[in-house]
Amino acid sequence: MKGSAIMQKNHVTSRIVVTSAVTMLAAFALAGCGDDSNGSSPTTVELSNNMGDPLGQVEFVEVDGGLEFNADVENLDPGFYGFHVHEIGECEPESQAPDDPNNTGDFLSAGSHIAGEEDANHPEHAGDLPTLLVKEDGTAQMSVVTDRLGASQLMDFDGSAVMIHADADNFANVPDRYLGDETEPDEDTLSTGDAGDRLACGVIEGVVEE
Incomplete structure (x- = not known):
């Protein structure tokens, strides 16, 4: 009788554990659906430097x-x-660079920032995103939502590229007190925020329409 009771107790315990696990999995599934209410699937972009070394993903x-x-x-x-x-x-x-064959360098083949408006300057480009902060351990994590871009822009016929630059981005923020009578922000500031060389790049493949 005692052995039978133990077996029955273990059977009940197993049912509780299995039921709890199923409940937890269902909760995680619902939570995952909540993160992406329109049902689209994430696209992963692998980042690497000019030597092909992996530097993470977006x-x-x-x-x-x-x-x-x-x-x-x-x-x-x-x-x-x-x-x-x-x-x-x-x-x-x-x-x-696509617009200047005499201008060569790492990842210049990716062109300029996605501009959105034709005459937009930095940081009003559609492709301008917040600066990455890399911690002492050499890693960075960031999550941001932008309403300037859509997936169709990133995955058009020639695709697009995620880029990490070598320097901080000043977002073309040059206070007037630093400007002389005839000094204005130059092209580097207005086009890139002085973010410097292109350090890491990841290709977003274009979707070829039939």
Whole structure:
């Protein structure tokens, strides 16, 4: 009788554990659906430097209110880094800029920031995102939702590219007190926020329409 009671107790315990596990899995599934109410799936972009070394990844997904970016970056020195989306899905080291073949450098094949408005300056480009803060352990995590971009812009016929720059992005914020009578922000400030060289790049593939 005692052995039978123990077996019955264990059977009941097992049912409780299994039921609890199923309940937890259902809760996680519902929570996952809540994060992405429009039902779209995340797209993952792998980042690498000019030597091909992996530096992490960025996911983006359409959510209510815009496009959500989730960055998980590693193997960088601590500090701030410019973080943008560029207009062409090509990450070629030592390449030519599409608008100036004489201008060569790492990942210049990705073109400029996705501008949105034709005459937009930094930081009003559609592809301008907040600066990454890399911690002392060389990693950075960031989540941001922007209403300036949609997935269709990123995945157009020539794709696009996620870019990490070597320097901090000043968002073209030059207070008037630092300007002389004839001094104005130059092209580097107005186009990139002085974010410097292109340190890491990840291709977002374009969708070819039939």
